[in-house]
Amino acid sequence: MTQQGVRWTADQVLALVPDAASRNASGELAAAGPWSEVGSSDEGTVWGLCKGSGSQPYQTVVDISDASGPAYECGCPSLKSPCKHVLGLLLLWADGDGVVPEAKAPDWAERCTAQLRERTREKRTANSSGPAAGIADPEAARRRAEQRAGRITAGATELEQRLTDLLRGGLAGAEQAGYELWEEMAARMVDAQAPGLASRVRELxxxxxxxxxxxxxxxEECALLHLLDQGWLRREHVPDGLAATVRSRVGLSASADGPPVRDRWLVLAQYDTADARLTTRRIWLYGARTERAVLLLSYGAAGRAPEPALPVGLALDAEVSAYPGAGQRRAALGGQFGPPAPTELRPTGMTTAEAAVRYGEALLDDPWLESVPVTLEQVVPVPDGADWQLADAGGDTALPLTPAAGHRPGLWRLVALSGGAPVKVFGECGHRGFTPLTAWPAGPGPAVALC
Known part of the structure; x- marks a missing residue:
């Protein structure tokens, strides 16, 4: 769903889903049966009453007028955000068969919409004033930073000794020790206030x-972890950009202090990853003028979808500010000068060979980089034994798909979109292969989300 009367597709609505259970439940509510007094307005509001287990129906309202993403309210007792009623209403509306007509909002929906928009304004004000308010005592902040740096140094030093012991004893010992060895090491890194190191130890x-x-x-992974340890222990002797990357990799947070860059940003992809405690949302944007891809990261507690939610294939006029670090792609979304709108813009592409070179060059700035954003021009998905690859239509090179991508439903969307013809594909290219996220047909047509 977007503002200005542009409807979301079902895939764009489902990008808000907090978990699998909500996805299934919302599908049951994406029918007219349980709903009454449904409607939508060209100002960016969708509303409806949903029959529940109680005597009164649940009042459900979604406001989509703000470019940062939808705001919603429902009278049900669910702790999930968005709840199944919000998702069901949006799916019903996105279907576009006239079940949710354009109409004047009833009083209860207007009151709820006003409250949602006031809440959005308050949140924006708090976000804009938060960083300045957080530095009330610069000297105390400096002392805390020094203390944490000391703890991380102690943790990195201990981790170096643990890695040395592991290699001296032989890697076979790691298999015999089981996961407890690594979990205990990770816990020590958490105590050292180095969550980045803890995460990499758990991956080992x-x-x-x-x-x-x-x-x-x-x-290989032990070598990369050793390199990160040494980068931290010798951070005063490495270039500033690489030092900032090291700080980020060990888990020190930083603010997006780069100068704001205004552009018309195409939403290339959006996908979530989740564990038991946290949902992480990744949104890739592409600047029409800068021709640069940037990454928006946001987080939500388990059961709550992160914000913002930006539909793939639309573009927004906005500013973004980069985070510090050599080769850093992460950015923060700043001022927005209008809602996302449909666009025919597509990113510029490259060959599969050029994509592999780009990843290699990016490793110079960030040796721990898993992948880089890449748009492949004129490629065809072809099977390679039990796996798949993307082959250049006019050449003799190809990129293998990552094992995970080869088993996603999005692969079959890509194959169907191509039908043997070359297509343009955006995704992430790394040492494990290429993960396709979005594709465009050879001729005119909208972007197709693959994740």
Whole structure:
């Protein structure tokens, strides 16, 4: 869903889903049966009454007038955000078959919409004033930063000794020790206030006995972890950009202090990853003028969808500010000068060989980089034994898909979109292969989300 009367597709609505259970439940409510007094306005509001288990129906309102994403309210007792009633109403509206007509909002919907918009204004004011208010005592902040840096240094030093002991004893010992070895090491890094190191240690624990060639993979990851330790311990002797990358990789947060860059930003992709405690949303944007891809990261507690939610294939006139770090792609969304709107804009593309070179060059700035954003021009999805690859239509090179991408439903969307003809594909290119996220047909047509 977008503002200014442009409807979302069902896929764009489902991007808001907090978990699988909500996805299933919302599908049951995406029918006219349980709903009454439904309607929408060209000012960006959708509303309806949904029959529930109580004597009174649930009042459900969604406001889509703000470019940062939808705001919603429902009278049900669910703790999930958005709840199944919000999702069901949006799916019903996105269907576009006239079940949710344009109409004048009833009084209860107007009151709820006013409250939602006031809440959005308050949140924007708080976000704009928050960083300045957080530095009330610069000297105290400096002392806290020094204390934390000391703890991280102690943790990195201990981790170096643990890695040394592991390699001296042989990697076979890692398989025999089991996951407890790594979990205890990760806990020590948490105590050292280095969550980035803790996360990488936990990833090491999943490698032993993970299949053929696991000792080689474990050795590679241990080497990268050693490099990160040394980068921190010798951070005063590395270039400023790389030092900022090291601080980010060990888990020190930073603010987006780059100068605001205004552009017309195409929403390339949006997808969520989740664990038991946190949902992480990744949104890739592409600047029409700067021809640069930037990443928006946001987080939500388990059961709550992160914000913002930006439909793939639309463009917004906005400012973004980069985070510090050499080769850093992450940015923060700043001022917005209008709602997302349909566009025929497509990113510029490259060959598969050029994509591999781009990833190699990016590793110079960030050796721990898993992948880079890349748009492939004129590629065809072709099977490669049990796996798949994207082959250049006019050349003899190809990129293999990552194992996870080869088993996603999005692969079959891509194959169907191509039908053997070349297509343009945006995705993430790294040492494990290419993960397709969005594709465009050879001729005119909208972007197709693959994730």
């Amino acid at each position: 624990g999943a490698i032993p006995s993970s299949g053929s060639g696991w000792p080689v993979r474990l050795l």
